[in-house]
Amino acid sequence: MHVVATAGHVDHGKSTLLRALTGMEPDRWAEERRRGLTIDLGFVWTSDPDVAFVDVPGHERFISNMLAGVGPVPAVLFVVAADGGWQVQSEEHLAVLDTLGVRHGVLAVTRADLADPAPVLAEAAERLGRTSLGGVEAVAVSAVTGQGLPELRAALGRLTAALPVPDPSADVRLWIDRAFTVDGRGVVVTGTLGRGTLRTAQTLEIAGTGDLVEVRGLHSLQVAYEEVRGPARVAVNLRGRAAAGLRRGDALLDPERWAEVGEVDVRLDETHAPAARARVARADGAAARMPGQLIWHIGSAAVPARVRPLGSGTARVTLSRPLPLRLGDRALLRDPGNRDVYGATLLDVRPPALDRRGAARARAAELATLTGAPDGAAELRRRGLMRRADMLAMGATPPGPPVAGDWLADGEHWAGLRGRLLRLVEEHDRAHPEDPGLTPEAVRQALGLPDRALVDALAAGTSLRRRRGRLAAALPVLPERLRGAVAAVRRELAGAPFAAPDAGRLAELGLDARALAIAEAAGALLRVQPGVVLLPGALEEAVRILAGLAQPFTVAQARQAMGTSRRVALAVLQRLDGLGRTRRVDDAHRVILG
Numbered sequence: 001m002h003v004v005a006t007a008g009h010v011d012h013g014k015s016t017l018l019r020a021l022t023g024m025e026p027d028r029w030a031e032e033r034r035r036g037l038t039i040d041l042g043f044v045w046t047s048d049p050d051v052a053f054v055d056v057p058g059h060e061r062f063i064s065n066m067l068a069g070v071g072p073v074p075a076v077l078f079v080v081a082a083d084g085g086w087q088v089q090s091e092e093h094l095a096v097l098d099t100l101g102v103r104h105g106v107l108a109v110t111r112a113d114l115a116d117p118a119p120v121l122a123e124a125a126e127r128l129g130r131t132s133l134g135g136v137e138a139v140a141v142s143a144v145t146g147q148g149l150p151e152l153r154a155a156l157g158r159l160t161a162a163l164p165v166p167d168p169s170a171d172v173r174l175w176i177d178r179a180f181t182v183d184g185r186g187v188v189v190t191g192t193l194g195r196g197t198l199r200t201a202q203t204l205e206i207a208g209t210g211d212l213v214e215v216r217g218l219h220s221l222q223v224a225y226e227e228v229r230g231p232a233r234v235a236v237n238l239r240g241r242a243a244a245g246l247r248r249g250d251a252l253l254d255p256e257r258w259a260e261v262g263e264v265d266v267r268l269d270e271t272h273a274p275a276a277r278a279r280v281a282r283a284d285g286a287a288a289r290m291p292g293q294l295i296w297h298i299g300s301a302a303v304p305a306r307v308r309p310l311g312s313g314t315a316r317v318t319l320s321r322p323l324p325l326r327l328g329d330r331a332l333l334r335d336p337g338n339r340d341v342y343g344a345t346l347l348d349v350r351p352p353a354l355d356r357r358g359a360a361r362a363r364a365a366e367l368a369t370l371t372g373a374p375d376g377a378a379e380l381r382r383r384g385l386m387r388r389a390d391m392l393a394m395g396a397t398p399p400g401p402p403v404a405g406d407w408l409a410d411g412e413h414w415a416g417l418r419g420r421l422l423r424l425v426e427e428h429d430r431a432h433p434e435d436p437g438l439t440p441e442a443v444r445q446a447l448g449l450p451d452r453a454l455v456d457a458l459a460a461g462t463s464l465r466r467r468r469g470r471l472a473a474a475l476p477v478l479p480e481r482l483r484g485a486v487a488a489v490r491r492e493l494a495g496a497p498f499a500a501p502d503a504g505r506l507a508e509l510g511l512d513a514r515a516l517a518i519a520e521a522a523g524a525l526l527r528v529q530p531g532v533v534l535l536p537g538a539l540e541e542a543v544r545i546l547a548g549l550a551q552p553f554t555v556a557q558a559r560q561a562m563g564t565s566r567r568v569a570l571a572v573l574q575r576l577d578g579l580g581r582t583r584r585v586d587d588a589h590r591v592i593l594g
Helices: 012-021 030-035 062-070 089-101 117-129 148-162 241-245 359-367 376-383 389-392 411-431 440-447 453-459 480-495 505-507 513-521 537-548 556-564 566-579
Strands: 002-007 042-047 050-056 075-081 104-110 137-140 173-182 186-195 198-201 204-206 213-220 223-224 227-229 234-239 249-252 261-268 295-297 303-313 314-324 330-334 341-348 385-387 407-409 465-467 471-472 528-531 530-534 582-584 591-594
Touching: 002 012, 002 148, 002 261, 012 050, 012 075, 012 104, 012 148, 042 314, 050 234, 075 089, 075 117, 075 148, 089 186, 089 341, 104 117, 104 148, 104 330, 104 513, 117 137, 137 148, 173 234, 186 241, 186 376, 186 556, 198 213, 204 389, 213 227, 227 234, 227 241, 249 314, 249 591, 295 314, 314 341, 314 359, 314 453, 376 389, 376 465, 385 389, 407 453, 411 440, 411 471, 440 453, 480 505, 480 513, 513 528, 528 537, 528 566, 528 591, 530 566, 537 556, 537 591, 556 566, 566 582
Parallel strands: 002 050, 002 075, 075 104, 104 137
Antiparallel strands: 042 050, 173 186, 173 249, 186 234, 198 227, 204 213, 204 249, 213 223, 213 234, 261 314, 261 341, 295 303, 295 330, 303 314, 330 341, 385 407, 465 471, 528 530, 582 591
């Protein structure tokens, strides 16, 4: 089922034509039928061709209702009366369609029984041809006599056959155009499902609130379904307390798949409709006449927006409430005080702050290079780092796997960060030979990284070493002034590896805490605890010795096996406990692990 919206001047026969095509009444309200004037949206359909129609009001006072109907729909049936010709709302509706970038349509010149349709056909076709619609099939019809109705049905069939097929696996974003309560069933909302798939029992998120609701039932064209694929007109019966607050302009989403944003950068597009040319921002800022306060229309939503022209036809738009938006979305900005409309293509849904002098000009230059087409690789080049989930929510496809956790990285940016990491650690080690190495948190802050996991990923595969949780460069060289004292300690430990020198002996050799830290950093000694110094590799040797004891063992048994004092044995065991190589089973006993 394809969905087509009507468009055209008030009282040019849109609803009458739909009655003739479908045999159904598009005007839902008694007031509409009494006045012969469509006020709200109407919905009818036909199986020949397979089309659902959204009938929109033509009167200028109901332009917001018209936009709510046209916004989610990819094709239009444009109606002009033969006895009325091109009128004000004809032009305004065409401007709306052009700014929204609607490219598929059929022109119907109605009331062909009341006036010669040829002049109106020619003029209307020429006007539509200068917009995004381009050349469209044009048919003269009369809903009274039936003239042209078979030809119009055939043209609509060719129109829908040419429409692109939406992706059924796409993320759901259903803009609500009606919400009401049905006795015994609860809340029902309707809308045009452009792409994706809805299923019964599916969980959906209410945009802007994060509240979840469940699909209790699905109807399309008054038939119940377990599953509906876009494009389709759908009525969704919802289960969940939050559903009671839904109204036109809200949206139902696949949970955690959309970026809900209140500030976006856009390209403003001038409409080609001759009498409704938008005053868009130029590079020199000459379009300062553009109002700062407009109404932002997308889907069925209409929210106040503040517009700041940046230059080069771009602008920063701040919305009065966040909406689920993606790169490449087409929206419309309308000045409610006149008939000016501005098309907007979303270029960035996560724009940077403009808090420096000249930032707006620089931003305009950057935006001028963007097409609006979702491009994951390009987004990553611009941002350097971003979460995969954020990229998907923006509507772009990640160009490769994450480098750490959910983080994606541009290759060139990642290589630059790795080079900065190496220089940072090497510079720190040269400046602090007694305490080389930087904590991962210090590295994260210095490199401006958003997550500690990125530090570990950057360090992997480099020459950096980890010492006591710190990142350090290659082992530093032991200073000349300490070599003799350290050599003496190493000779004494070579014969008795666990006979750690006491404080007196270390003082005699001039090895204070700072000197021992330098020796440990150089890989010459190992400080098991303050005041307990052994050779590197002593802990592994202790594990080998202790593994030969009957398990579990006591401190006294460990002391005897290692041939050392209780002070040193206890220090070694406590260090092994911390490393997970030994475990206490009670107050007196330990066992070797692994």
